[in-house]
Amino acid sequence: MLPETSDHADAGQARALLRRVLVVDDSPLQLKILSSMLRRRGFEVWQARSGEEALEICAAQQPDAVLSDWMMPGMDGLDFCRRFRALPRETYGYFILLTSKSEKGEIARGLDAGADDFLTKPIHAEELHARINAGARILLMERRLSETLGRLRDAYDAIDRDLRQARTIQQALVPRRSRRFGDTQVSLLLKPCGHVGGDLVGSFAQCEREVGVYSIDVSGHGITSALMTARVAGYLGGDFPDQNVALERMMHGTVLRPPEEVARRLNERLAADPGVAEYLTMAYATLRLDSGRVDLVQAGHPPPLLLRADGTQEFIGAGGLPIGLVPEAGYERLRFGMRPGDRLLLYSDGLTEAMRPDGAMLEQEGLLRLALACRDATGTEFLDDLFWRLTRETRAGTELEDDVSAALIEYGGA
Incomplete structure (x- = not known):
């Protein structure tokens, strides 16, 4: 034949x-x-x-x-x-x-x-x-x-199961979306664009006077970025103070290091790793609960949005070098005050760089407009409303083009 x-x-x-x-x-x-x-x-x-x-x-x-x-x-x-x-x-x-x-x-x-x-x-x-x-x-x-497609489908299903488990593990890095420190509340939002992502948000406090809040965005997407966020989470976790580079043990107890010192220590650790091409941007703020004083470092991250209780708004910061990109990089501290009722929003560029249907980015002006539309909500409701409005206005819909994350500080006074 x-x-x-x-x-x-x-x-x-x-x-x-x-x-x-x-x-x-x-x-x-x-x-x-x-x-x-x-x-x-x-x-x-x-x-x-x-x-x-x-x-x-x-x-x-x-x-x-x-x-x-x-x-x-x-x-x-x-x-x-x-x-x-x-x-x-x-x-x-x-x-x-x-x-x-x-x-x-x-x-x-x-x-x-x-x-x-x-x-x-x-x-x-x-x-x-x-x-x-x-x-x-x-x-x-x-x-x-x-037959080959069948084997590939089986392999994909196995990878998909692993990634779903990895997503569960990554979500565990943000175990609580909202925490109260006296009359002050810190709320978190984390929306990866895939199974796992490169964004990370969190907060911690080791005394009754001061709280630290961070928003991190690792370069790239997918598994490599997720592994980096898991590593950084270990450096900033509040459950193990001895491993947290933002905490310093003193004679009278544990205190928060200045934000610029935290950025420098993270940069030393990441920049020293051979073969690691990924870097990260970060906005890290410490808030004095008794006075409302905020110390902030902006390491290549989008400038945080300050929403005053009197209705005024401003973006804080002008840039800075990412972490892990340049060895021995220096970082500057920004200081400002919050009054009762003020809000500070730390966010990743997945918000400001979201694309509208016409191909233009949302940018800071669009983010401010969305945030003002959510001003009647508080805590996680504010963040969820912000994310919903983002997906409605941009072409992302339910398919995100980039990870989206945010941390909201609502200062309640001493």
Whole structure:
């Protein structure tokens, strides 16, 4: 059936995949000639004298290949081919149109109908078997492709399960979305654009007088960035003070280091790692609960938004170097005060760089407008409303183009 090849195993597999052939022709003589040619080569042959009869056989038997005349009364070869392709099948069926047509336009019509190959009348035995052999090879490739896709699907499912578990672990890095420190409240929002992301927000306090809040964005996306956020979370976790680079143990207890010192220590650790290309931006603020004094470091992160209780607003900061990008980088402290009722929003660029349907970024002006629209809400309700308005206004919808995160400080006074 198949010509000799260097790979006899492939030839044997191809022969096994194309054994049953349906011949469709309204001419009894042509039907007999074609069937005889195929049977002499060992094929199992079924016959049909119309498209309607052929469809009944295909629905019941599922032949491996079909040879159908183009010009037939009633349902012609094109209509039969279209309806053959619409039948449910477990495997692919190879379809050859028998025709006296040779014009390119007619051939294109046949291909559009779903035909795989063509044979021009009168049919020669050697050409017929060559076309059948080609079909067998295609069926073999289709079978191998299906098997490969099955293995890839299994691998994807395994990776997807691992990533879902990784997402659960990453979400555990933000165990509580809202914490109260006296009359002051800190609320958090974390929305990865994939299973896992490179954003991180959090807060901690080791005394009743001061609280630290941070917003971090690791360069890139996906697993590598997520691993970096997990590592940084260990440097800033409040559950293990001895490992937190923002905390310093003193004679009278544990205090918060100045934000610029925290940025410098993080930079030393990340910049010293060989082979690590990722870096991060960070906005880290410490708030004195008794006075409302805020010390802030902005390391390449978007400037925090200060929403005053009197209705005024301003963005704090003008940039700074990212962390882990330049060894021995220096960082500056910004200091300002908050009064009862004031809010400070730390956020990642997933908010300001979200794209509108017209292709323009939301930017700071758009963020301010969304934040003012949420001013009647507080805590996590404010952040959830902000995120909802973001997805409504931009083209992100439910598919984020970048991780979105934010930390909201609502100062309640001493």
